[in-house]
Amino acid sequence: MSRPGPAAERDITWYDILGVLPGVSADKIQREYEAKASLLRPELISGAPSTVVKAASRAQSILDTALYVLSNPVNRERYDEAAGIRRNGGGLASQAGFPSEPGWGPADFGFAGGWRAAELLGALMAIGDWLAPHPRPPRRVPVPDVRGLFYSVGLQAAGRLGLQVTAVRLTERPMPVDGLVVDQSPLPPTTAHRGSALTVQVWHPPIRPAGSRPA
Numbered sequence: 001m002s003r004p005g006p007a008a009e010r011d012i013t014w015y016d017i018l019g020v021l022p023g024v025s026a027d028k029i030q031r032e033y034e035a036k037a038s039l040l041r042p043e044l045i046s047g048a049p050s051t052v053v054k055a056a057s058r059a060q061s062i063l064d065t066a067l068y069v070l071s072n073p074v075n076r077e078r079y080d081e082a083a084g085i086r087r088n089g090g091g092l093a094s095q096a097g098f099p100s101e102p103g104w105g106p107a108d109f110g111f112a113g114g115w116r117a118a119e120l121l122g123a124l125m126a127i128g129d130w131l132a133p134h135p136r137p138p139r140r141v142p143v144p145d146v147r148g149l150f151y152s153v154g155l156q157a158a159g160r161l162g163l164q165v166t167a168v169r170l171t172e173r174p175m176p177v178d179g180l181v182v183d184q185s186p187l188p189p190t191t192a193h194r195g196s197a198l199t200v201q202v203w204h205p206p207i208r209p210a211g212s213r214p215a
Contacts, residue, residue, distance in 0.1 A: 020032050052170075058147065146158065163197070165200060168201045
């Protein structure tokens, strides 16, 4: 049975979706999946606008697919081969055309700093990708569909294409966790000049007063 790929699949990997390196254990994959899925719990989404509900549903589907691919040894081996990941003596290497930093994601930096930490992560990834060798990148690039991706992963997808992300935070009192991209401008399918802006609307679960319950 075929499964749909994540948004901007050619620019990010299922490892990026979960924020893990290709060589991690199945237990680590499961833990990271559960940590991200916990941010999409119904009680956290309750009362949110319809765009948030739709994005959260898509995010859960993407996480489920990442788990489906990476938690099963056979699926994972086939995916690694198709993606160009190979293991030599326990090491990892990527073939030409594979994203330059597979697995460089939120699990490697943490989000204790909340929104500011996520912005810093995006800047670091954009710099790292810019320094990597590229064979004359095209002036115009396809705009990735980052709706339903966590903000850190959306930054990866946009940064690897040379787009500058401008984030609009939707939550007044957000929890200090990775946010969810619920809308963007411009929308796909379209192309944009490298270095142009991609504006994303990012939602975080709000901090609830002590003792309160979701409506």
